[in-house]
Amino acid sequence: xxxxxxxxxxxxxxxxxxxxxxxxxxxxxxLNEEVIRLISxxxxxxEWMLDWRLSAFKRLExxxxxxxxxxxxxxxxxxxxxxxxxxxDFKEKPxxxxxxxxxxxxxxxxxxIPLKEQKVLAGVAVDAVFDSVSVATTFKExxxxxxxxxxxxxxxIQKHPELVKKYIGSVIPVTDHxxxxxxxxxxxxxxxxYIPKGVKCPMELSTYFRINASETGQFERTLIIADxxxxxxxxxxxxxxxxxxxxxxxxxxxLVALDNxxxxxxxxxxxYPGDENGKGGIYNFVTxxxxxxxxxxxxxxxxxxxGSAITWKYPSCIxxxxxxxxxxxxxxxxxxxxxxxxxxxxxxxxxxxxxxIISKGISAGKSSNTYRGLVxxxxxxxxxxxxxxxDSLLVGSxxxxxxxxxTENSSNSSSIEHEAxxxxxxxxxxxxxxxxxxxxxxxxxxxxxxxxxxxxxKLPMEFAVEAQKLVxxxxxxxxx
Amino acid sequence: MLEIKNLNVTVEExxxxxxxxxxxxxxxxxxxxxxxxxxxxxxxxxxxxxPNYNVESGEVNLNGEDxxxxxxxxxxxxxxxxxxxxxxxxPGVTNASYLKQxxxxxxxxxxxxxxxxxxxxxxxxxxxxxxxxxxxxxSRFVNAGFSGGEKKKNEVLQMDLLDPSLIxxxxxxxxxxxxxxxxxxxxxxxxxxxxRSFIIxxxxxxxxxxxxxxxVHVFQNGSVIETGDKTLASRxxxxxxx
Numbered sequence: 001x002x003x004x005x006x007x008x009x010x011x012x013x014x015x016x017x018x019x020x021x022x023x024x025x026x027x028x029x030x031l032n033e034e035v036i037r038l039i040s041x042x043x044x045x046x047e048w049m050l051d052w053r054l055s056a057f058k059r060l061e062x063x064x065x066x067x068x069x070x071x072x073x074x075x076x077x078x079x080x081x082x083x084x085x086x087x088x089d090f091k092e093k094p095x096x097x098x099x100x101x102x103x104x105x106x107x108x109x110x111x112x113i114p115l116k117e118q119k120v121l122a123g124v125a126v127d128a129v130f131d132s133v134s135v136a137t138t139f140k141e142x143x144x145x146x147x148x149x150x151x152x153x154x155x156x157i158q159k160h161p162e163l164v165k166k167y168i169g170s171v172i173p174v175t176d177h178x179x180x181x182x183x184x185x186x187x188x189x190x191x192x193x194y195i196p197k198g199v200k201c202p203m204e205l206s207t208y209f210r211i212n213a214s215e216t217g218q219f220e221r222t223l224i225i226a227d228x229x230x231x232x233x234x235x236x237x238x239x240x241x242x243x244x245x246x247x248x249x250x251x252x253x254x255l256v257a258l259d260n261x262x263x264x265x266x267x268x269x270x271x272y273p274g275d276e277n278g279k280g281g282i283y284n285f286v287t288x289x290x291x292x293x294x295x296x297x298x299x300x301x302x303x304x305x306x307g308s309a310i311t312w313k314y315p316s317c318i319x320x321x322x323x324x325x326x327x328x329x330x331x332x333x334x335x336x337x338x339x340x341x342x343x344x345x346x347x348x349x350x351x352x353x354x355x356x357i358i359s360k361g362i363s364a365g366k367s368s369n370t371y372r373g374l375v376x377x378x379x380x381x382x383x384x385x386x387x388x389x390x391d392s393l394l395v396g397s398x399x400x401x402x403x404x405x406x407t408e409n410s411s412n413s414s415s416i417e418h419e420a421x422x423x424x425x426x427x428x429x430x431x432x433x434x435x436x437x438x439x440x441x442x443x444x445x446x447x448x449x450x451x452x453x454x455x456x457x458k459l460p461m462e463f464a465v466e467a468q469k470l471v472x473x474x475x476x477x478x479x480x
Numbered sequence: 481m482l483e484i485k486n487l488n489v490t491v492e493e494x495x496x497x498x499x500x501x502x503x504x505x506x507x508x509x510x511x512x513x514x515x516x517x518x519x520x521x522x523x524x525x526x527x528x529x530x531p532n533y534n535v536e537s538g539e540v541n542l543n544g545e546d547x548x549x550x551x552x553x554x555x556x557x558x559x560x561x562x563x564x565x566x567x568x569x570x571p572g573v574t575n576a577s578y579l580k581q582x583x584x585x586x587x588x589x590x591x592x593x594x595x596x597x598x599x600x601x602x603x604x605x606x607x608x609x610x611x612x613x614x615x616x617x618x619s620r621f622v623n624a625g626f627s628g629g630e631k632k633k634n635e636v637l638q639m640d641l642l643d644p645s646l647i648x649x650x651x652x653x654x655x656x657x658x659x660x661x662x663x664x665x666x667x668x669x670x671x672x673x674x675x676r677s678f679i680i681x682x683x684x685x686x687x688x689x690x691x692x693x694x695x696v697h698v699f700q701n702g703s704v705i706e707t708g709d710k711t712l713a714s715r716x717x718x719x720x721x722x
Contacts, residue, residue, distance in 0.1 A: 426568075427531060428568050429568050429569075429570060431528075431530055431531065431552060431568075432564065432567070432568035432570075433570075433582075434529075434551070434552040434553040434556070435528050435529075435552055435553075435555075435556055435561075435562050435564075436556055436582040436585070436638060436642065437553055437556040437557050437582050437585035437586050437589070437642065438553055438581065438582065438585050439551070439553045440551075440553075442581075442585065443553075446570070446573055446578065446581060447570060447572075447573065449572075449573070450570055450571060450572030450573035450621070451571070451572050452572075453572050453573075454572070
């Protein structure tokens with residue numbers, strides 16, 4: 001009697017699934033040298049950048065896609081994709097927002113990211129990337145005054161070649177793995193951040209990625225450098241239209257923290273996850289890696305992964321500087337037929353390095369959710385410490401959760417602490433909350449938000465509330 | 481205000497309540513006593529709408545409305561409150577935010593705006609004091625690691641916050657020491673008024689010495705075998721159920 005049934009709930013439609021009707025200009029489909037030369041030409045790149053791309057492309061010819069993730073991935077025909085798409089007549093990035101196509105401004109407005117500076121959240125600067133190009137960057141001048149560089153990477157390649165040359169590929173080698181190499185060959189746009197010595201960046205920096213064009217891959221490249229004693233908090237968000245096809249997003253994100261610098265990188269990933277039968281959705285194959293190059297440096301990754309048909313990403317830290325710290329806080333939610341294989345690598349090279357991993361996986365529907373992690377202590381990593389906590393929460397009985405934590409230890413003075421739990425939302429918990437007046441969805445979302453609160457709290461304040469809502473919406477329709 | 485007519489309930493195919501009849505008027509306090517397995521807790525869970533408590537036949541009306549067709553949360557919003565014998569733990573959910581959320585769910589159903597944080601804190605302080613609940617309990621996770629006494633007080637606190645018209649207490653006295661029992665009973669007595677009715681399920685006389693019932697029902701094998709006033713409770717305490 002009164003059993004809560006699935007039919008009581010209609011799943012809330014993916015709210016960001018609309019398409020912007022804007023004419024786009026694409027480079028013909030296919031992956032070949034000609035396409036790479038065209039991308040480079042579109043971006044007006046110097047010779048060295050083109051050479052770098054081409055050398056990556058050469059490597060790619062002998063590489064194949066990695067297969068080890070716990071995910072069933074339909075084979076991708078890399079020749080049948082567009083690698084570059086931009087709004088038509090977008091020859092040069094508009095100098096000011098007044099010149100930006102109103103349709104684009106409207107798109108971001110609809111996504112909840114107003115770009116007009118007087119309307120934006122105080123204290124947040126935004127770079128808006130639409131398919132393969134950055135269409136607007138806010139608060140650039142204001143940040144410039146204190147020496148902070150925040151611009152599309154295509155602009156940085158032209159205006160700050162010495163910084164880009166020095167650091168691009170220094171954290172994720174061109175040859176790292178197939179998707180990282182692919183990205184190096186065909187990357188289009190993403191953000192570039194440089195925080196000068198001793199500067200605490202006074203605003204949150206954020207990039208908002210939007211895929212709009214069909215049959216198009218997005219290959220974002222982001223590079224963040226925090227010079228000695230500096231601090232920056234950076235946030236990225238992502239959405240895409242609802243389509244029956246699977247679209248590829250293969251990003252490379254590199255972070256470099258020098259002596260005493262700190263980078264806090266947060267992601268709210270809400271790519272289109274596909275429909276309730278598993279049709280469509282983004283393939284999110286992303287390589288994110290931070291290098292704690294200097295002593296006492298710190299890199300902290302926080303990710304809320306709710307979208308994508310398949311998520312495959314392992315934001316990692318290489319702890320080279322003595323006393324450096326790496327952190328990874330993750331909430332990964334899968335529903336319907338979504339698949340997530342995500343986690344982190346903490347590579348301890350320096351003395352007294354510390355890392356902390358808190359991973360919360362929530363699976364519902366028929367989805368599959370895997371935590372995959374590696375904690376590695378090298379010989380010189382004296383007194384290194386790691387703490388890992390992996391919790392899985394199952395909603396319903398048809399989903400899967402896996403935890404694969406690996407450790408390598410060549411240092412005899414280091415310590416690893418590992419805790420793992422798997423739990424289910426119990427009928428008793430739901431009934432208790434419902435007896436107090438919460439309906440089934442509210443009850444579930446209360447319990448789930450409690451489960452991942454420790455991670456949600458790590459997000460910048462402005463986004464924590466949004467993320468909480470997103471967590472609830474992602475699980476709608478899963479109470480049964 | 482509550483009418484139970486010929487109620488038959490099975491749990492996992494076993495019949496627990498058999499042709500149960502019970503009428504509870506506005507403002508009345510009814511105690512239900514009976515040996516283990518007599519169906520005392522089953523009546524509480526059935527009225528609250530717990531899944532797997534299957535009503536085979538019978539009718540229940542609360543304030544003139546059919547209760548059994550409603551979802552558990554609607555029953556709560558309609559004024560039914562069940563104080564659990566074993567309150568459930570909600571790890572990660574702080575008590576304060578939980579309490580605020582359930583209060584707001586009730587306000588929403590009355591088409592009122594969500595409560596202001598400052599106002600809520602004021603009310604919470606006031607009501608916690610009545611129950612001797614330290615405020616730091618509210619920054620802990622709901623019932624997680626609470627002592628038996630703390631859990632029961634937290635139930636009474638919720639009862640007070642939600643302002644129900646029918647309160648069912650399922651062995652609220654178990655797990656309370658003498659002092660806590662007195663504090664809790666005092667708080668419950670303050671909730672008594674002409675509009676609000678109570679069903680108090682208990683094994684023991686001691687709670688009924690603090691909260692005087694208007695009627696006492698003795699349960700056996702899923703139905704009421706005897707009804708009397710509070711003297712019946714004392715008799716049972718002395719003589720047992722046989």
